[in-house]
Amino acid sequence: MPEGIIVKALSGYYYVQGEHGGEPVQCRGRGIFKKRGESPLVGDRVVYGETENGEGTVDEILPRSSELARPPVANADLAVLAFSVVRPELSLGLLDKFLVHIEHAGLDAVIVLTKLDRIPEGEEGERIRRDVAAAEALYSAIGYRVLKTSAHRGEGLDELRTVLAGHINVLAGQSGVGKSSLVNALVPGLQLETNEISDKLGRGKHTTRHVELVPLAGGGYMADTPGFSQLDFAELGIDEIGSCFREFAELSSSCKFRGCTHTHEPQCAVLEAKEQGRIADSRYDNYASFMTEWKENKRRY
CATH class of the missing domain: 3.40.50.300 (P-loop containing nucleotide triphosphate hydrolases)
Structure with missing residues (x-):
């Protein structure tokens, strides 16, 4: 069975670019994906089969190295x-x-x-x-x-x-x-x-x-990808916001408490760096705002 990459998903069809180039093959996904709660995504490397009418079916999704929820x-x-x-x-x-x-x-x-x-x-x-x-x-x-x-x-x-x-x-x-x-x-x-x-x-x-x-x-x-301006941390399943700020992640191992939120704890390396001007005010202020948003959204969900 040939392998390829999904280069477009539109109106229930997946367009698969084969390994040897040429025009993408218009494919339907197998029903097994819906039963498993899976959905092929653009960028997926897949095993597919071609049918007699020149179309095809996506038969297997190969392991992913990354997955974005928005854009998918x-x-x-x-x-x-x-x-x-x-x-x-x-x-x-x-x-x-x-x-x-x-x-x-x-x-x-x-x-x-x-x-x-x-x-x-x-x-x-x-x-x-x-x-x-x-x-x-x-x-x-x-x-x-x-x-x-x-x-x-x-x-x-x-x-x-x-x-x-x-x-x-x-x-x-x-x-x-x-x-x-x-x-x-x-x-x-x-x-x-x-x-x-x-x-x-x-x-x-x-x-x-x-x-x-x-x-x-x-x-x-x-x-x-479609434009968007809202990213919901709870929807995306992001819990450790601090680890997603590179300069915070480097300092967090020096915080006194494991799981430090970098908002009020004593001997917090991130707060100390902020006071010393080693972390930009805009970055910390945005982090604090995101933490507040995350807590509110977590209660709602």
Whole structure:
């Protein structure tokens, strides 16, 4: 039986790309998956069989190296977090929420700041540039790679292509940050639908309606995924939020108490580092906010 990778899931069909290339085979999943409570995901490596009418069936899901709940993608190993610097403005709170999700899933992440060509002139533009420089310094120091791009002008795209090569990359970020424009610039001729930011709502329309793996010229795939702005920690099953903050995880072994929440305990290495300025206020404040949200959601669930 041949093996392949699911590159698209749409309307009950799974499109499987075989190991030797060619057009993906349109497949149905076997009923056994529903009985087991399983569901094939885009990115799954599967065993499939072809039927007489040119379609096929997904017969077996091979073991996964990773699994994301939102967006629903299997076997991704690099998350590309796209955040625009204008319209919508860069939100470190939302960025940290995405990073918690990605760290929990066990993926590495690269932060891609988009729309550099949209920075206005004058005082507002100078403020935005200062904020971008501060964010780049902060997250680089934590250990994340930060790239600054303009899909319109082609800035930063060669470096991004090098980073993505050979990986199953999941592209994520809230609506309107330019994800589809970024993919279109990386894969010429693809022409994914794009939308400008709504003046009334201040956010973009959801132009990507299903998850699909797009092959990259340098090898590997990019998963272009539906935009989203809300990540629920309880829904995602994330309990150890502190371990998803890289700089906290390095310090937590020095806390006096095992299971320290880094919020009120004495001799907490994280709180001490915060007081000494070794942890950014924005990162700690977001962590504290996430802990409050997590506790409220846990009671609700």
